[in-house]
Amino acid sequence: MQKQHIRNFCIVAHIDHGKSTLADRLLETTGTLSKYEMKDQVLDSMDLERERGITIKMHPITMEYKHHDGHTYILNLIDTPGHVDFTYEVSRSLAACEGAVLVVDAAQGIEAQTVSNLYMAIEHNLEIIPIINKIDLPNIDLERVKHQIIDLFGCREEEILLVSAKAGTGIDAVLQAVIERVPPPKGDSSQPTRALIFDSYFNAYRGAVANVRIIEGSLQENQRIKFFSTGKIFEIQELGILRLKQIKKKRLDVGEVGYIIAGAKEVQDTKVGDTITSADHPASEPLPGYREVLPMVFCGLYPSIAENYEELRAALEKLKLNDSALWYEPESSLALGFGFRCGFLGLLHMEIVQERLEREYDLDLVTTVPNVEYHVYTKQGKKLVMDNPANLPAPNDIDHVEEPYIRSSIVTPSEYIGSIMTISRERRGIYSNTEYVDKTRVNMHYEFPLAEVIFDFYDKLKSVSRGYASFDYEFIGFREGPVVKLDILLNGEAVDALSVIVHKDKAYDWGRRVCEKLGELIPRQQYEVAIQAAIGSKVIARETVRALRKNVTAKCYGGDITRKRKLLEKQKEGKKRMKQLGRVQVPQEAFLAILKAS
Amino acid sequence: MRNVALYIHVPFCRHKCTYCDFYSITDTSMLPHYMAALLKEIEGYQQKPPFDGFSSSSLPEIRQQQQVFNDGETAASPFLAAFQTMLPDDGFSLSSIYFGGGTPSLLSHEQIFTILRFIRQGFYAPQDIEITLEANPGTLSEPSAALLLNAGINRLSLGVQSFDNRDLSMLSRIHDARQAAESIHYLQRANIPNISIDLIYAVPCQTLDSWQQTVTQTLQFKPQHISMYGLTYEPGTALARAVELKQIKKCDEELEREMYLCGSEMLTAAGYEHYEISNFALPGYRSRHNQKYWDGTAYLGLGPSAHSHFNHFRWRNIDDVHAYHQRLNKDEWPVAETEKLTTTQMKAEAILLGLRRKEGLDLQMWRQIFTKDFYELTGSALESLGGIDLDTSPFQPSQNGKLLTGINHHLALTRQGLLLYDYICRELYAAVA
Structure with a gap:
């Protein structure tokens, strides 16, 4: 495939703004799936996602669309996880694309996650296609939402597409805009290979499967490849492109999106953000942006029935195969017996893991209160990293303690500023500034100790703002705290x-x-x-x-x-x-x- | 012949008391229908095997009714067939007959006589059989008491509840203290040989003093048997609603405890044997009928809402006089729900019933039935309950504060244990289930 006929794009949206439904319509319109294969939120893989109606991460998928210029284009839709726990994964997905469809709910308008993911997309130099979804809803103020979008990143009003994914209106316009506005992939197939892993998962029969975007060079069957972060070398057993099922190919060329299977046993070896290169003609540098994903929230997980300890261990091992962000190690508690201290990206990640353990592995669990990681400096001058409150040294032995801080952005209608400032103060929030998103909405920036927001800050925020405020954050470092x-x-x-x-x-x-x-x-x-x-x-x-x-x-x-x-x-x-x-x-x-x- | 106790439920009351959750109605116009249906139900047991008298067309409906069938039985396995195969070839002999309610004393002595005549035709009933009738003060007179005796009743259980009019009005009883005393006089003058008096303590607003007065007054009559029940708030009763709505306040737990201990001491000092958590009898006058329930032995219940227990089956009749009459009128068996007990359920019942009695839970019997040693099963639960006293007699105070006593292969409650019966059952059952 000529790379000028490839478009790699993602959809950026706040939860509930209709990302999955829009994806469903794109698949239908491009004929990627037959009516028979189609079901609601077809790309959401876990039952959990479909049940909760939220998308943690959709499958990437390749579509074909015949444009009125007579050419057939390959459109690779790469998803961005829709939750703050997975910000890093969002950034890697964005790095695999040249364009982003920004979905804004006609009734809800711009929200915190829309803003932060949009800014991230702009940082990655993506072409943004703004669309307003759910235009079929009654009592919406289209002009207001349009102006929010224009104020937010300075596009022209004509660039904004009006869509109802539910009713299926405006879908062709979206596909045409992707072809016309998103640039084709750059990159040179003669350069040493660099492929970005933007997603990886575990398959019980095939081992770790990595979804990749070829940034430079190419990958082919039986090629020996090297993973930059681990230095490990594998041989590609199979590669191909992604329809609803995997379609085997001989070769993936520059600009293309597809999967590779290379005999890696767990996703630890195929980390999101890592760069794959040729083992024989390696690139000198990895792609920028890779980092180790560190757990931010910890809790103890114990089997209700002590005899189920081994089952819990086996279940965690299996989940870990598919979740490189999940961390655990055995611990024992006088109260609860033998169990595990587990680390998660955030509370949603924690809930998902707990729910999967209970649902898919039929385990009855006792969960301790989640906590963040503390850096404890003793009077003897030692630094201790603590992820379990029970292990904290006696007060007399502690010189000081450092706790993790985050920088957050809260987007809200301006009338709730007062109540949000109140709850933020209660949570030891440090105010930095407020920007106006438009005439009625503000983006408030706060720094918080992470410990103060992991419990129910989000719920509190929603309740003081009648559901209108939205929240997003990033980790900024450890600071001393009087805890x-x-x-x-x-x-x-x-x-x-x-x-x-x-x-x-x-x-x-x-x-x-x-x-x-x-x-x-x-x-x-x-x-x-x-x-x-x-x-x-x-x-x-x-x-x-x-x-x-x-x-x-x-x-x-x-x-x-x-x-x-x-x-x-x-x-x-x-x-x-x-x-x-x-x-x-x-x-x-x-x-x-x-x-x-x- | 299989020996069973027979219970007849009489679901009529002049007035529904606020605390009562037994099935009863105040519309006595259904009494003739009830009588006809009850006699038909009794007749059903005259056939061998019983229920041949009922048409086979009733079978599918009976199948539909069975809801709980465990221990490998399929839901479709016909309960009736199972029941028939376990019935004795030569019928039932009765150990006791009990008219409960409702207010059985609303039946005329002729109606009672007729019911007993039918029972004697359908079952073998020895001459000296205990035949109890529950009666409420206010529904009796001296002549009616004599007529009851003539009809065959030889034990009267009188729902006195209290000799304090404030308690009686809180409980919305139809009688007052004076009528209660009069009723006892009627019964005694009519030479009813065995009189039991029901009392209720822990009534809202009741004081320890007024409770002691009630007990003292009761003792003056020297009834053969006294039952002493702590007031319970059964879901759905008017009283439970009043508590929910905070219209009345439950008796304080400490006071309730005092009342129980004090009542028990007074009765024991007066020569009554404390033989079940809430029951006291002069020597030789324990309730033969109620002991059948606590022994876990067989009983048949007739009449709407009556419960039966036979060969590990439990079933209950529908709790509606109209439906009960309709069913029997169509020659159908008036059962609402049946279940066959699983081993675990049998264990639960053994603990629940055994610990209520002074004799306690028979551990040798336990071993025979369940093939496991009780102490082995419950070791850690017994330990967390504080262990077992080996010197204290059942229902007597344990010197070292233990809740349970183990003597001669029986496990029984101590005086301290009597107060925590429910809690102890929970702990022990969790260990054996």
């Missing part, structure tokens, strides 16, 4: 799995609320249960679960034994979800009580 370890004691015994690290000014409030919540969750039992929150040896809050004094079914006649028995059977189910900590029975929900308390 302390808060322990929870049951009958005087610290429960390691309930320890958290919090800002010292918030410790009292947190301690009190966690104790209250635990007081509600822990059922009354034979003995009194004292719940205490403590910093070091200092108790700052206390609740008591009174001992049961009288717990008797008075009447058991009339012969209705069944009902009493069913009650007992039901209670047993509840008891199965209890952890025995010393003499105290604690329901599993208690380990997330802190989340509910805040």
